[in-house]
Amino acid sequence: MGRVRLQIKKIENRTYRHITFAKRKSGLVKKAYEISTLCDVEVALIIFSPAGKLILFDGKKRLDEILMHFIDLPHHQRAA
């Protein structure tokens, strides 16, 4: 979306890559929040920015609870 269609491959220019990251990070967190709210589901989103900074969203339940839920799954159910 935007003026031009982007190929989905690594953006080599560091500046553009960071700009795109900042924009899409916001969009992704927003959508994680929306699906969590609309559909009343547990969602955890963990991102490490290009600078190594953590971006975390956990809706409905805190991340540690979601991870416990994940860990409690029988191993064969962990595959998406």
Add this chain to the structure above:
Amino acid sequence: MGRVRLQIKKIENRTYRHITFAKRKSGLVKKAYEISTLCDVEVALIIFSPAGKLILFDGKKRLDEILMHFIDLPHHQRAA
């Protein structure tokens, strides 16, 4: 987006909620994949569907590595 703007609150009708979940889940996973690829960053997305099924996306690195990265953070850096 779509024919009508939705309020961001729980969709009470179970059927519509599940339909919306299925659509938005696809979109969210796609965008997680795209930011991970375009911006070359670690992303982990964990969702439990309304039926309790796990939806997992982990880009670039596997979830266990991303979680280790998370756990290794000093506690004060864990806040988003």
Add this chain to the structure above:
DNA sequence: TTCCCTATCTATAATTA
């Protein structure tokens, strides 16, 4: 359910300030 369709709303790439 489970795809399609498509009108319409959103996200965002490029641009400008």
Add this chain to the structure above:
DNA sequence: TTAATTATAGATAGGGA
């Protein structure tokens, strides 16, 4: 480099088969 603006690509709500 961070903040608007704008043009356009993309996502999706409601419907139909």
